[in-house]
Amino acid sequence: MTDFVQLILNLLIFPGGLFAVALGLFLMGIDRKIAARLQRRVGPPVYQPFIDLVKLTRKEMVVPGTAHLQAFWFAPLLGFAGMMAAVTLIPIAGVYQGFKYSGDLLVLLYLLALPAIALMIGGSASSSPFGAVGFSREMVMMMSYELPLLVVLVTIALKVGLATGGIATFSLSEIVQFQLENGALLFDYTMLPALLAFLVFIPGNMGVVPFDIPEAETEIVEGPILEYSGTGLALFKLMTSLKMIVVLGLAIALFFPTPLGKNFLVNLLWFFLKCLVLMVIAITVVRTSTGRVRMDQAFKFYLRYPTVLALISLVLTLLQR
Amino acid sequence: MSSFLKIAIRNLLKGPSTDTYPYGETFVPKGLRGKIKYNAKACVACRMCEHVCAGGAIQIREVSDKSGLEFILWHNTCAFCGLCEHYCPTKAIRLTEDYHTAHRQEDKYRYVEKGFIKYVPCASCGTPMVPTAPELLNVAYDNVNKDIERLSKLCSKCRKEKVCG
Amino acid sequence: MKKLLQKIAKKSPWLYRINAGSCNGCDVELATTACIPRYDVERLGCKYCGSPKHADIVLITGPLTARVKEKVLRLYDEIPDPKVTVAIGVCPISGGVFRDSYAITGPIDNFIPVDVNVPGCPPRPQAIIDGIVEAIKIWETRL
Numbered sequence: 126m127t128d129f130v131q132l133i134l135n136l137l138i139f140p141g142g143l144f145a146v147a148l149g150l151f152l153m154g155i156d157r158k159i160a161a162r163l164q165r166r167v168g169p170p171v172y173q174p175f176i177d178l179v180k181l182t183r184k185e186m187v188v189p190g191t192a193h194l195q196a197f198w199f200a201p202l203l204g205f206a207g208m209m210a211a212v213t214l215i216p217i218a219g220v221y222q223g224f225k226y227s228g229d230l231l232v233l234l235y236l237l238a239l240p241a242i243a244l245m246i247g248g249s250a251s252s253s254p255f256g257a258v259g260f261s262r263e264m265v266m267m268m269s270y271e272l273p274l275l276v277v278l279v280t281i282a283l284k285v286g287l288a289t290g291g292i293a294t295f296s297l298s299e300i301v302q303f304q305l306e307n308g309a310l311l312f313d314y315t316m317l318p319a320l321l322a323f324l325v326f327i328p329g330n331m332g333v334v335p336f337d338i339p340e341a342e343t344e345i346v347e348g349p350i351l352e353y354s355g356t357g358l359a360l361f362k363l364m365t366s367l368k369m370i371v372v373l374g375l376a377i378a379l380f381f382p383t384p385l386g387k388n389f390l391v392n393l394l395w396f397f398l399k400c401l402v403l404m405v406i407a408i409t410v411v412r413t414s415t416g417r418v419r420m421d422q423a424f425k426f427y428l429r430y431p432t433v434l435a436l437i438s439l440v441l442t443l444l445q446r
Numbered sequence: 447m448s449s450f451l452k453i454a455i456r457n458l459l460k461g462p463s464t465d466t467y468p469y470g471e472t473f474v475p476k477g478l479r480g481k482i483k484y485n486a487k488a489c490v491a492c493r494m495c496e497h498v499c500a501g502g503a504i505q506i507r508e509v510s511d512k513s514g515l516e517f518i519l520w521h522n523t524c525a526f527c528g529l530c531e532h533y534c535p536t537k538a539i540r541l542t543e544d545y546h547t548a549h550r551q552e553d554k555y556r557y558v559e560k561g562f563i564k565y566v567p568c569a570s571c572g573t574p575m576v577p578t579a580p581e582l583l584n585v586a587y588d589n590v591n592k593d594i595e596r597l598s599k600l601c602s603k604c605r606k607e608k609v610c611g
Numbered sequence: 612m613k614k615l616l617q618k619i620a621k622k623s624p625w626l627y628r629i630n631a632g633s634c635n636g637c638d639v640e641l642a643t644t645a646c647i648p649r650y651d652v653e654r655l656g657c658k659y660c661g662s663p664k665h666a667d668i669v670l671i672t673g674p675l676t677a678r679v680k681e682k683v684l685r686l687y688d689e690i691p692d693p694k695v696t697v698a699i700g701v702c703p704i705s706g707g708v709f710r711d712s713y714a715i716t717g718p719i720d721n722f723i724p725v726d727v728n729v730p731g732c733p734p735r736p737q738a739i740i741d742g743i744v745e746a747i748k749i750w751e752t753r754l
Contacts, residue, residue: 157653163454166648167462169656173623176656180620180667183754187664187691351662354691358665414450464651467737468744478735500708501701501732522704525732548729548742550749551720554704557730 135213140221145212149366150174152373152400156409163413174366178359186355189252196250201353201360204243208367211236215374216301219384219392227296230278233375237274237330240368241267244339247361248349259348262420263339269424270329270336273322273431280319280439281310281379287446301382311381315445319438320380322431327407329427330372331365335415336423369408373400479526480544482519486561488538488581491515495530495539504530509562515576517561521547522554536581568601570608575601621751623656626743627666627690631683631719633673637700637733641670650736657743663689668746674702674715675722687723693753695746697727699739704728 135141154171161168188197214233216223223229241263248260279293285303286293294300310316329336340348350361377399384392418426465472496504501523509516519539530539549557565574578598583590597605626645630638644650645659660666663686675683701707703719719725726749729742 161651161653162462163457164648165457165460165463166651167464167654168651169653173656176619176623179616180623180754183616183620184667184693185691187689347661347665352664354664410454414454462651463648464654465649465737467650468740469654472737501705502710520705522728522730523701523707523710524730525701525708527732545731545735545738546741547731547734547738548727548745550727550745551725554720554728557728 132213135221136209140215140217141209141212145209145367145370146363148397148400149363149370150178152369152404153366155401156404156412159405159409160413163409174362178362181359181362182356184355186357189352191252192352193250193252196246197352198357200243200247200250201357201364203246204240204364205360205367207236207239207243208364208371211239211371212367212374214297215371216298216378216382217374217392217396218301218305218378218382219387220389220396223298223301223378225296225298227294227299230282230295230297230300233297233371234275234278237368237371237375238267238271240364243364244349244361247353251349251352253352255346255351256349259339259351263349265420265424266329266336266339269427270326273326273427273435274330276432276435276439277319277323277326277379280435280442281316283439284310284316284442287442297378301378304382305384309381309383310379315441316380316438318434318441322434322438323376323379324407325431327372327376328411329423331369331408333408333412335411335418337417338420338423369404370400373403376403474543474545476543478543478545479528479541481521481542481547482524482530482559483540483542484517484519484559484561485538485540486517486563488536488579489517489561489563490536490538490579490582491563491576492535494533494535498529498533499524500527500529501525512565512574514562514564517559517563519559520555521557521559535585536579538579538581568604569596569599570604571601573601573603617751617754620754621747623658624667624695624743624747624750625658625660625665626652626668626670627660627663629669629671629683629686631671631673631703632676632679632714633700633702637672637702640733640736640739641672641699644736644739650740652740652743655740655743655747664691666690667694667750668743669694669696670699671696671703671719671723671725672699674706674709675717675719676714677716678714680716680722684722693750695727695750695753696723696725697729697742697746698725699729699742700734701730701732704730707732 138144151171153174157173158168158171188194211233214224214229214236245260245263248256248263281300282293282295285300288307289303304310311320332340340350350358353361377396381399385395491506493506496506503520503524505518506515526541528541531537531541563576566577567573568575583594583598587594597608600608628638628641644652669687669690698704698719702709705718706715709715727742727746729738731738
């Protein structure tokens, strides 16, 4: 019984639910502020995403007449619920253990595909040509960036599995445990190409420039989310900020989870600092310094360079045995 | 990539280059074409501004009790081109440097610049006429002596009789 | 409670531009207030959004030409309430320099309720920011 209550508390308050929403929106506000300062502007205040959400709940919701209503309202709820569940799977070393069942890395891989699917369903249920174009672009992007992610996850699972005497462990808590005993995977030279591949995967997944093709503002009028207003749009924005927490938390758990001592609050602040540094490197600096690429250029890029880097790591891991 | 990093670090060090309006003062360049200011004492009602106005914003018409002419300029059609200032012979109409033109919808038809020229009676026959502005005399003559001033107080018919006989 | 929500929500108005047949002079000034660092409009919490369904403050430029009138009216209906309309430049307010043309159907407030006017040809970016600040004050009362 207490297990169940613990589960509900994890899902709704910490680390899922309220904590993750607050952290995600705060990180997005800091991202906007730093991007503005890099462009010599005064940006919006750091708590701007919270104000955006409050304003979105005060607007009325206009739904197109020919849209498919059940799918239209199902899509943002699906994405939001999926991401809320995914946040409870991320272990934060020294603070929260995650799930101790084997195979939660694969569940996380499937849950990470949910936001893209939600955008696709929303785009095609909108009965608008721009939504349909956004739907097809989102599908191509998802196919292209899932491949390096899969190879990186298999590489790390193989490495940890082979070193602990099995074949491959698909359990995040065991990977974190291995790194706490043997040193973080960041400092292992065979894992550096995989780290690079993961860092390149993050902008594509988050939909920031140069890979923000499905949500291209100036080309297809904001793509799949164009017919959403009011609360539906607020759910999509929440889904994006939760996805950022999941992806950054996954990167930290896979490569550098070492805590600083045993204090709960210090470890929490250390996690927040790691998220911030990773976000600045992978999202903000990339966003302010590049322009959008074309669809076929992004597809060819993702199928060549990050995949080759991840495959190099895989080969080095297999050779090390 | 390295050239971008140099720019990024320079941007972070130099700070924002944003103009502080609306929280502070902003610069106003000299000669900015802003709202119109009309000086009724210098106007001779030649109606040149009404003729060249690009937006059709100027109207000079007689008031209903025929005591003078009123000048109305509606800013919501004015294109701020400056043609009226360029062609006015006495520079009675000028463009100031005031650019604060945003206003609400209920003030839309009140956003005008008004002026009134009162007729003065002619010194000999008494018909009402537009008074001659001293700026007009300075434009036409090098030095204005007493004869010219006496002539300027007559209406055009009396002036023709007096000069040509 | 409603006043508290009004006070918070007024700090994030999203802008949307409609070009109703304009010569693009005022549109260039609008792009200037958004994109270049000198007249940053994000300090007020504003953001230019791409879709009309996300808009709060509607900026209209251009005299309403006969060809575009029906489309602008349809687009205006798609913007969810509460919204504030700002007419930028003299063209939407009274026809401007094109007022006698056969292609113009008249000032915009014959068809759409306008709230703030910003005359000028084109108005200065600082005057446009003035208009946006005035529009935010009106929008707060409608939230």
